[in-house]
Amino acid sequence: MTAAREDLVARAIAAQHRAYAPYSRFSVGAAVLAGGEIFEGANLENASFPLSVCAERNAIAAAVLAGKRELEAVAVCTSASPPSAPCGACRQVLLEFAPDPAAVTVTAVNPAGERRTWTLAQLLPDGFNGRELPDKP
Numbered sequence: 001m002t003a004a005r006e007d008l009v010a011r012a013i014a015a016q017h018r019a020y021a022p023y024s025r026f027s028v029g030a031a032v033l034a035g036g037e038i039f040e041g042a043n044l045e046n047a048s049f050p051l052s053v054c055a056e057r058n059a060i061a062a063a064v065l066a067g068k069r070e071l072e073a074v075a076v077c078t079s080a081s082p083p084s085a086p087c088g089a090c091r092q093v094l095l096e097f098a099p100d101p102a103a104v105t106v107t108a109v110n111p112a113g114e115r116r117t118w119t120l121a122q123l124l125p126d127g128f129n130g131r132e133l134p135d136k137p
């Protein structure tokens, strides 16, 4: 694994500690590499459960807000064993910002050191990317 990827994984592990997950007690940290910079996110739950937002979507939102829309890699940290893969909704939102989903690696880790890696294309094959929509910019 490259030094850059190790950095991304370390940031996802750090972000997990800042999750707000009092209802599920399933803390998730995420880090995305976009435009050469790393952005973190953690899950943020709400007493009105469906309003909760996943770590991965908060991380990509931080990247986009900073003007970085080109997703290069993702790391996700949960305490699950084996490490949890991103949910379907997050896969779809990540795809929106992936110029080449086959080149975006997604690494799932846990604090025990277990790892699983895929590409975004493997996690969401034939995903809906909006090209079918009329007048897509």
Ligand code: THU
Residues within 6 Å of the ligand: 021, 024, 026, 027, 028, 042, 043, 044, 045, 052, 053, 054, 055, 056, 085, 086, 087, 090
């Ligand atoms: N969660 C994430 O943050 N990312 C995922 O990909 C899967 C689920 C969060 C949502 C909720 O706060 C908790 O994990 C349990 O579903």
